[in-house]
Amino acid sequence: MQRRIIIAGGGTGGHIFPAIAIANALKKSDPETEILFVGAKGKMEMEKVPQAGYAIEGLEIAGFNRSNMLKNLLLPFKIIKSLGEANRILKRFQPNAVVGVGGYASFPILRRAQALGIPTLIQEQNSFAGKANMFLGKKAKKICVAYEGMEKFFPADKLVFTGNPVRGSITQSAVTRDEAAKHFGLQAGKTTVFAVGGSLGAKAINEALHPLLSTFAEKDIQLIWQTGKPYYETARAAAAAYASHVKVFEFINLMDFAYKTADVVISRAGALAIAELCVVKKPVIFVPYPFAAEDHQTFNAKSLVDKKAALMISNDAAAAQLGTTLFSLVQNKALLEQLEQNIGKLGNINADMVIARHVLSLIG
CATH class of the missing domain: 3.40.50.2000 (Glycogen Phosphorylase B;)
Incomplete structure (x- = not known):
């Protein structure tokens, strides 16, 4: 039949x-x-x-x-x-x-x-x-x-x-970290952050990252920054002075490459993003989109925070807190390992x- x-x-x-x-x-x-x-x-x-x-x-x-x-x-x-x-x-x-x-x-x-x-x-x-x-x-x-x-x-x-x-492109990806870093024009083995705000970008994440670009360069930390269309030109102009450390993209199709390169991810807390991050086992700082129906992104993120599988900053606090939280997390090997292990337990391929x-x- x-x-x-x-x-x-x-x-x-x-x-x-x-x-x-x-x-x-x-x-x-x-x-x-x-x-x-x-x-x-x-x-x-x-x-x-x-x-x-x-x-x-x-x-x-x-x-x-x-x-x-x-x-x-x-x-x-x-x-x-x-x-x-x-x-x-x-x-x-x-x-x-x-x-x-x-x-x-x-x-x-x-x-x-x-x-x-x-x-x-x-x-x-x-x-x-x-x-x-x-x-x-x-x-x-x-x-x-x-x-x-x-x-x-x-x-x-x-x-x-x-x-x-x-997506199968993520669960079945065979790309190596070196190949992924090369794809983005980055140095393999250097601490790398991936910031992504969904397909249209995230205003709060973008505006919080903008003043931190010089700090990325000073601390020798690399950034893959998916801005979405509305913020792309602004970000590209701001990052021009730090081209070796900050790579700006309007949209990234090869998400498995971006995840593979990243030591830490900054992300909205939509269900798809969370499912992917659990599968790729990446330490993440969530900045939930507060205007999603019934504020479901905050609930999504909180369910991981309660399991010590992620960190969370509210949308309103992103400008003040993202830099401090991010740069202290990058240096905290024990916390990075804990987040990686706990988020990995929630993955379902x-x-x-x-x-x-x-x-x-x-x-x-």
């Missing part, structure tokens, strides 16, 4: 890359499986999913806009329209199961699938579940989670602890295959 599966959601790399990892695992389990992605029109999944070799359909849907309330006036109409579009997609494609990975498009598809009696599975990536997933969780068959204590959001009998899927098995179990 040929299985047909819809994977719905997106909006950010944090939703899209795990979704693609699940699709690849489903194909690996059964190459005959037909997979259709459903995303939100105008969002990055409409570009990234076809690049990964999968078909995608877009819904006319947006999320609740916290910064411009006027934009929410059309939201009820968009939701109604997207539910109608979702209905048509489901009736045409006739899936055996629907997977929701979070993001705008996952709600209408899963809501309609549940109404039609199609089995659904939710992949909740964060330690603090969003309202849409909590609502959908009541009728989902299974909910795959990456953090303990999720029964406060979902029915306990539906929870499966799987961890978050990590098989989450994609485990989730794929649970999806297929819904079909029988």
Whole structure:
């Protein structure tokens, strides 16, 4: 029997890359499986999913806009329209199961699938579940989670602890540290920091690093700095005087190279970033993005801090505290080893295959 599966959601790399990892695992389990992605029109999944070799359909849907309330006036109409579009997609494609990975498009598809009696599975990536997933969780068959204590959001009998899927390019990377350092024009064996703020960069991290560039050079510490597009030109100009120590990039595609070179990582605390850092076992200073829905990044980071697997600085304190915290950590070998060991215990390189098995179990 040929299985047909819809994977719905997106909006950010944090939703899209795990979704693609699940699709690849489903194909690996059964190459005959037909997979259709459903995303939100105008969002990055409409570009990234076809690049990964999968078909995608877009819904006319947006999320609740916290910064411009006027934009929410059309939201009820968009939701109604997207539910109608979702209905048509489901009736045409006739899936055996629907997977929701979070993001705008996952709600209408899963809501309609549940109404039609199609089995659904939710992949909740964060330690603090969003309202849409909590609502959908009541009728989902299974909910795959990456953090303990999720029964406060979902029915306990539906929870499966799987961890978050990590891209194969990271879990299966064979690059050596010397090769990775050379790729970035850095010296192998020198202490190196990797700062990354997600695909768009992180304003607080960028602004906190800017005045520290001369200190990196003085202390002979190298920095790989992924700034995102908005801050790139500013950072490039500031780093020009320290070119041997500071390498600035708008976006880094070869993340496995950046992780391999780094002794310490400075990062936002999205679920995908955390899953990757656990797999590559890197000491990390988290600066959670405070405006994420339900402030879930702070909850994500705190769950690692409580296990002595990471350090955390709040967004507001980054400018004042990042330099002190970073440069003292780099010199503290005992703490670096402790963070590396503890974060490594949380890594899960098989989450994609485990989730794929649970999806297929819904079909029988």
